[in-house]
Amino acid sequence: MIPTTEALRELGRILAAGGVENPTREARLILAHALGVDLAALWALDEVDPEPAFALARRRAAREPLAYITGAKGFWSLDLAVSPATLIPRPDTETLIEAALRHRPDRRTIRTILDLGTGTGALLLAALAEYPDAFGIGIDRVPAACALARANAARTGLAARAAFCCGDWADALAARFDLILANPPYIPSADIPGLMAEVAAHEPASALDGGADGFDAYRRIVADLPRLLAPGGLAILEAGIGQAAPLAALAAAHGLDATAEPDLAGIPRAVIMAAREKYS
Secondary structure (H helix, E strand, O other), X not given: OEEHHHHHHHHHHHXXXXXXXXXXXXXXXXXXXXXXXXXXXXXXXXEEOOHHHHHHHHHHHOOOOHHHHHOEEEEOOEEEEOOOOOOOOOHHHHHHHHHHHHHOOXXXXXXXXXXXXXXXXXXXXXXXXXXXOOEEEEEEOOHHHHHHHHHHHHHOOOHHHEEEEEOOOOOOOOOOEEEEEEOOOOEOHHHHHHOOHHHHOOOOHHHOEOOOOOOHHHHHHHHHHHHHEEEEEEEEEEOOOOOHHHHHHHHHHOOEEEEEEEOOXXXXXXXXXXXXXXXX
């Protein structure tokens, strides 16, 4: 046992040596997780056994994402389990939920939701939490991702309104939806080795790699939207840097109107698509 303050200092040194940003904050999170306490309880401890936390800190210093180490990540209003089978939910992706609420502020208007490439289930579950009359389907080609999303639905109390299926995008679906959400792979293949180490070395390549130009998944999804959108329905897709305009052009080529809305950094992130209005 050593003083808690000494343990935190040593954890910070391990993390800083690995190039981790904000090592002081992460040291507190790792120590609290290793001890099974929250941060408030951590400060009440005079001494701790630091060895389990040191082992976790060495993993983090090797640039394993903190969320994979703790097994959880917050998204929207939800606390979600994560695993290396899926991308870690990111604050940027919350822009899609914000856009849905701006365009469909009446919580009773959305009854059916589809989440393509659901991963942890983050987008679908966040949308279900906001639209209480809705039922949603999440699709992912990775069985372990579907299992994790299903567990997160139970974890968040939304299991009765969600179903998760393994599939190749929307190929197996013959239904229409009021709201379609997707954060598909959109990183050009050649750019993946240059991503930050936490992403390139640890997050699943299948959830990152969008093909040579980053648009392989977009082309598949957007082509299906006219048959998947219910009358008056919306599709909201996440776009990478510089991708919103060409994604909107792709939507237009399939008879959809599209607009883009920025994330908190001002990057056009959520591309909102709807069937083009027809005038007689």
